[in-house]
Amino acid sequence: MKKIVLAIIGLALASCGAEPIIYENESVGYAQGSTYQIKYITESQQDWTAQFDSIFEYIDQSMSTYMDESLISLINSGDTLVEVDHLFMEVLKRSSEISKESDGLFDVTVGPLVELWGFGKTKNIDIDSSKVDSAKSLIGYKQISVQNNSVKVPQGFKIDFNSIAQGYTVDVVARFLEDNGVNQYMVEVGGEVRAKGKNSKDHYWKIGVDKPADEIDPEDRFQMIVELRDKSLATSGNYRKYWVDSETGIKYAHTIDPKTGFPARNQLLSVSIIADKCIDADAYATTCMVMGMQAAQSYIEGKDGVEAYFISTDENGDWKVNFTKGFEAFILN
Numbered sequence: 073m074k075k076i077v078l079a080i081i082g083l084a085l086a087s088c089g090a091e092p093i094i095y096e097n098e099s100v101g102y103a104q105g106s107t108y109q110i111k112y113i114t115e116s117q118q119d120w121t122a123q124f125d126s127i128f129e130y131i132d133q134s135m136s137t138y139m140d141e142s143l144i145s146l147i148n149s150g151d152t153l154v155e156v157d158h159l160f161m162e163v164l165k166r167s168s169e170i171s172k173e174s175d176g177l178f179d180v181t182v183g184p185l186v187e188l189w190g191f192g193k194t195k196n197i198d199i200d201s202s203k204v205d206s207a208k209s210l211i212g213y214k215q216i217s218v219q220n221n222s223v224k225v226p227q228g229f230k231i232d233f234n235s236i237a238q239g240y241t242v243d244v245v246a247r248f249l250e251d252n253g254v255n256q257y258m259v260e261v262g263g264e265v266r267a268k269g270k271n272s273k274d275h276y277w278k279i280g281v282d283k284p285a286d287e288i289d290p291e292d293r294f295q296m297i298v299e300l301r302d303k304s305l306a307t308s309g310n311y312r313k314y315w316v317d318s319e320t321g322i323k324y325a326h327t328i329d330p331k332t333g334f335p336a337r338n339q340l341l342s343v344s345i346i347a348d349k350c351i352d353a354d355a356y357a358t359t360c361m362v363m364g365m366q367a368a369q370s371y372i373e374g375k376d377g378v379e380a381y382f383i384s385t386d387e388n389g390d391w392k393v394n395f396t397k398g399f400e401a402f403i404l405n
Contacts, residue, residue: 106262108240112249113256113272120252124245131241134160135233137183148183150227153219163233163240163351164216164223170355174371178359179330182259183230189335191326204333211330216399238262239306241352245351258300259263263307266350267300276301278404284309284341284383284391295342295383298402304350308357309342309383312352327361336363344381345372346402352378365394372396 110124134157136142146154154229156164167180184207188199210228217224225231233240238261245259246266254268267277280294291394299303308327329336343360347353356378360368365384379399384392 108247108261110260111258111260111271112254113269114254117251118254120248122309123248127244127248128241130157131159131244132235135163135237137230137232137234144231144233144283145267147225148225148230149225150229153217153222153224155222159240159244160223161218161221163236164218166240166351167233167355168213168216168230170352170359174359174363176213176330177362178235179211179213180231180233180236180353181211181213181215181225181229182328183232183328185236185328185330185333186232186326187230189326189328191328202353208330208333211333218320235358236351236355237305239264239350239352242266242304264301264304264350264354265306266304268302279305281305281307281344281381294405296381297404298344298346299404300346300402303346303348303402304353305346306350306353306357307342307344308354308361327358329362336362338363339386340365340368341383341385343368343383344399346379346399348377356380369394369396 073252108128112118113263120376132139132142134143137148139145143154143156143160146152147156164180166260170178171180185204188203188207210226210230212229214288215226215229216231223231241261242259242264243266245261246257246268249257249259250268256271258265258267258271265277265279270276276299278297279300280297285296286350327336328334343357345353345357345360347356356372356375359378360372360382363371365382369380369382374394378398379402381395381399381403382393384394386392
């Protein structure tokens with residue numbers, strides 16, 4: 073799932089010399105099909121670009137459905153046990169936990185439906201009710217078989233970690249930095265963010281969240297700016313990745329409801345989640361988009377340490393904002 077890109081606000085390089093500096097590693101190329109940005113403060117100019125690239129490559133070789141020889145692609149070839157690495161198992165374990173607590177509304181086996189609706193590798197869209205029913209028969213996280221360190225799915229099933237992998241990647245990079253003694257950083261991959269400590273100006277990291285509009289307005293881009301204090305932030309929305317049926321005029325967005333087999337149709341435009349771990353923020357944002365406004369707010373309010381900001385439309389098409397009580401403390405504007 074492609075996520076809303078967030079902007080990093082108000083960051084600058086500190087002066088050189090004895091003072092701690094912020095060494096910035098930034099790429100406008102691709103990591104996991106998107107851009108990434110990593111900023112961290114060190115007392116020497118540590119350059120971990122090669123290590124970051126290795127992390128992205130390692131995770132892609134494990135979980136990228138776009139790589140034919142990745143572990144996930146080998147599993148998806150069908151009905152054969154494939155030995156996986158510890159990163160894959162961490163993501164699968166957390167995915168299964170969130171699937172259970174959401175009663176299957178979060179399901180990483182939704183891949184066949186994603187493909188059917190034109191949001192996967194193939195863009196050919198030819199949908200009727202029989203094809204939806206056929207794809208639905210290949211959905212179900214409980215069908216994933218785990219034996220020791222090996223995983224398999226039945227023939228025709230497809231695991232797809234797109235709704236959780238970028239958040240997890242952010243956590244892995246953050247873990248690498250902390251293991252190397254860095255406790256002031258901001259890591260962003262594909263719009264998912266985790267921040268710790270403060271920036272070079274001794275301010276908490278400020279993150280701009282885009283408005284849920286089809287096009288970005290450079291003059292009026294942000295819905296809000298949040299101050300991340302040792303937290304993670306992920307945003308999911310349905311307003312930039314969709315297609316419109318030329319005959320019916322119906323808009324079909326990329327968030328798929330695994331229970332109905334159709335793209336989720338509710339009044340939510342976007343959900344921003346703040347949590348300790350980015351893997352959770354990422355997955356919860358997707359889950360909320362499937363649930364819809366009222367169910368999603370109740371779902372998040374039942375979780376300790378998790379906050380949410382919802383943008384929806386009313387019956388007149390006007391935007392409405394709701395957020396959990398704790399989210400307000402993070403909003404700067």
